[in-house]
Amino acid sequence: MSDSSREFHKPVRRPAELFDRLFSAEDPAEVSRVAHSTAQALLSRVRADPSVDVVERLVAFTDDHGIDDIAELWSRSPARSLPGALWRLYLLQLMIHDDAATAALLYERGRVEMATVDAVVAGAPAPAGPEELVQLIDTILRGLFEGDFAVALDRAAAFCRVQAAGSTHLADDYENTESERASALTTRALRLATYAEDLAASAALWRRDALT
Structure with a gap:
């Protein structure tokens, strides 16, 4: 083999530091460290100087x-942690933006059925259509970065409780005629109820300066 061929076939070696970094990404401790450090850095930087564009x-x-x-x-962060709370808020936003009509249907049904102040705490108008719910979740998310962080989490928790109630009642409506749809709505209600508990707990932790 010629010198030029040997040069061409020479294996490419990555520096040891890069190799370690690539493979440590799946290490649970590293995943947790990156999640918490990025969430804290993002929130601290934006809240210190909450420019409109950012x-x-x-x-x-x-x-x-x-x-x-x-x-x-x-x-993959714990639900009651800073990155876990941010993840849930972005996931809620995506859910509403992706299907605002269904979100509005569930929210309005929950608002009518519930005898609590959750709809007032969440802050949507009554009745709330798809556009109003998109505006609501964007306003709540915006509050994480430029308002009272705990209040934003409490509003999101209240929103989830209203949606969960709407999902539960709508599931009851479909139970005898469309069992699969009823099951999907029940699953959604349980997930939203869990989100509500986690977001409310995160708000309480934030107020104690213990949400990390």
Whole structure:
């Protein structure tokens, strides 16, 4: 083999540091460290100087870039942690933006059925259509970056409770005629109820300066 051939076939070696970094990405400790450090850095930087352009880019992030980058960073974080709370808010936003009509249907049904102040806390008009719900979730997300963080989480929790109630009642309506749809709505209600508990708990932790 000629010298030029040997040069061409020479294996490409990555520096040891890069090799370690590539393979450590799946290490649970590293995943947790990256999730918490990025969430804290993002929130601290934006809240210290909440310029309109930066906040609006963050609110529009999933519309412009999708959810994959955020999921990779934060989706495996504990629910009652800073990255876990941010992940749930972005996921709620995506759910509403993706199907605002269904979100409005569930929200309005829940608002009518519930005898609580949750709809008032969430802050949507009554009745709330698809456009109003899109505006609501964007406003709540915006509040994480430039308002009272705990209040934003409480509003999101209240929103989830209203949606969960709507999903539950609608599931009851379909139970005898469309069992699969009823099952899907019940699953959604349970997920939203869990989100509500986690977001409310995260708000309480934030107020104690213990949400990390």
